[in-house]
Amino acid sequence: MSESKNLWGGRFTGAAEPGFVEFNRSFGFDRRLFEADVKASLAHAGGLRAAGVLSTEEAAAIESGLRKILESGRSDEDYFNSPAEDVHSFVEARLIELIGDVGRKLHTGRSRNDQVATDLRLWLRDAVDNLQARLQITQTALLDLAESHREVVIPGYTHLQKAQPVLFPHWCLAYFEMLSRDRRRMNDARGCVNVMPLGAAALAGTSYPIDREAVARVLGFDTIAMNSLDAVSDRDFCIEFTSACSIIMVHLSRLAEDIIIYSTNEFGFFELSDAVATGSSLMPQKKNPDAMELVRGKAARVFGDNLQLLTMLKGLPLAYNKDIQEDKEAVFDAADTTSACLSVTAAVLGNLRVNEKVVSAAAASGYMNATELADYLARKGMPFREAHELTGRIVLRAIELGVELQDLQLDVLQEFSSQLTDDVFEALSVERTIATKNQVGGTSPARVSEALTIARAELETS
Numbered sequence: 001m002s003e004s005k006n007l008w009g010g011r012f013t014g015a016a017e018p019g020f021v022e023f024n025r026s027f028g029f030d031r032r033l034f035e036a037d038v039k040a041s042l043a044h045a046g047g048l049r050a051a052g053v054l055s056t057e058e059a060a061a062i063e064s065g066l067r068k069i070l071e072s073g074r075s076d077e078d079y080f081n082s083p084a085e086d087v088h089s090f091v092e093a094r095l096i097e098l099i100g101d102v103g104r105k106l107h108t109g110r111s112r113n114d115q116v117a118t119d120l121r122l123w124l125r126d127a128v129d130n131l132q133a134r135l136q137i138t139q140t141a142l143l144d145l146a147e148s149h150r151e152v153v154i155p156g157y158t159h160l161q162k163a164q165p166v167l168f169p170h171w172c173l174a175y176f177e178m179l180s181r182d183r184r185r186m187n188d189a190r191g192c193v194n195v196m197p198l199g200a201a202a203l204a205g206t207s208y209p210i211d212r213e214a215v216a217r218v219l220g221f222d223t224i225a226m227n228s229l230d231a232v233s234d235r236d237f238c239i240e241f242t243s244a245c246s247i248i249m250v251h252l253s254r255l256a257e258d259i260i261i262y263s264t265n266e267f268g269f270f271e272l273s274d275a276v277a278t279g280s281s282l283m284p285q286k287k288n289p290d291a292m293e294l295v296r297g298k299a300a301r302v303f304g305d306n307l308q309l310l311t312m313l314k315g316l317p318l319a320y321n322k323d324i325q326e327d328k329e330a331v332f333d334a335a336d337t338t339s340a341c342l343s344v345t346a347a348v349l350g351n352l353r354v355n356e357k358v359v360s361a362a363a364a365s366g367y368m369n370a371t372e373l374a375d376y377l378a379r380k381g382m383p384f385r386e387a388h389e390l391t392g393r394i395v396l397r398a399i400e401l402g403v404e405l406q407d408l409q410l411d412v413l414q415e416f417s418s419q420l421t422d423d424v425f426e427a428l429s430v431e432r433t434i435a436t437k438n439q440v441g442g443t444s445p446a447r448v449s450e451a452l453t454i455a456r457a458e459l460e461t462s
Contacts, residue, residue: 026086029329033087034080036122037115038070040198040219041091044110047215051208053109058102065098066091087119088112109210111202113232113320118198120328122219124241127335128190132183134342135248136459139179141349143455146172149354151445153363153430154269162366165430168354170443173451178251180458185244192237196221200231203319233319235309235327242306242330245338249299252341256292259348263289268358273351276344291348295341302337305330367395369405369428372436376427380419390416
């Protein structure tokens with residue numbers, strides 16, 4: 001295919017240095033904006049026709065040509081084998097090839113500056129919607145896992161030390177809540193993305209009477225950018241998107257860390273199925289949680305994408321600068337990586353076996369009912385600080401004897417306080433310890449069952 005001249009070539013008489021031409025090209029990565037560029041160009045052509053800049057026949061020819069270009073791009077990967085500078089010049093060159101000089105009229109009233117900003121927002125809008133769907137799938141996997149182990153109790157940790165027992169579904173719901181907040185953040189990011197810059201032209205706006213609101217409605221934008229300088233140079237919507245992706249990756253990395261630790265021989269709480277684990281090339285006994293380790297590692301990539309955008313923009317004067325060309329690869333990588341990590345995490349959750357016997361034994365050991373003993377004494381009228389100190393001394397005695405609190409003899413307990421009577425053993429049971437945490441947000445069976453119902457309804461109505 002022959003290429004048109006550079007879109008900016010009239011001012012120049014000398015040839016560009018080949019190395020600079022290649023350095024300046026972005027088609028290798030911004031071709032991902034192809035469909036968005038054609039879609040935006042179709043809307044712009046309609047705006048030019050409504051403004052009387054294009055005749056009905058010219059607009060029809062441009063629209064027909066653009067639709068043929070879109071069809072070719074969708075059906076033929078080799079169609080993109082081109083030395084084009086960027087996706088915008090590629091589409092324009094193809095259009096001129098198809099319909100002749102009338103294709104040159106399409107760029108009337110717009111610049112590549114507002115064109116690329118519009119294309120990127122259209123692409124990002126779809127990327128946000130994709131991530132929202134994948135977040136929902138991952139949340140569903142968490143709920144499915146929780147509901148298949150409703151009565152299992154696991155140790156809860158602080159400082160990676162055994163703290164208090166919790167229901168396993170309560171652990172699952174903690175990550176569900178994180179991803180719910182991620183969905184809300186992503187929805188907020190979509191609102192910032194869905195603002196149309198088209199019509200801002202290079203930086204000062206257009207002198208053609210194009211109805212920007214009408215074009216925005218055709219493209220599905222909520223509103224239009226109100227300042228032309230800001231419209232072409234704004235990329236904070238990219239930062240908001242990569243920030244939301246970064247927080248998703250924080251949550252996925254924390255979940256990955258839990259799964260990795262709980263899958264070790266030392267813990268033995270979980271086992272990953274063969275579908276989502278790998279082996280060792282040297283040690284035949286190994287079963288490695290590579291999927292989760294990669295999720296944990298790839299979080300760093302997304303954080304880097306976010307930092308790249310922040311650093312790129314921090315010193316730019318108004319309005320557009322070529323530095324901004326560096327926005328796309330960071331945005332594309334953040335979207336791709338976050339999407340892949342959500343998919344893999346959902347697959348791991350669906351292939352996770354909970355070793356209920358090991359988990360239950362772990363939940364019944366480690367003096368995790370010490371807080372319940374202090375609460376028991378406080379309910380008997382002892383000031384909590386005094387009850388806390390006394391319980392600590394009882395724990396020391398249990399450690400010396402090599403037994404759990406619930407296995408201490410009553411006469412030993414009563415050496416510390418006469419308020420400790422037979423009913424203390426019921427209070428120290430795992431079942432009782434769990435059941436007492438019955439306030440909203442707690443780990444009692446009733447509250448967790450209620451939370452599971454609410455969570456399922458949230459997914460079904462979103």
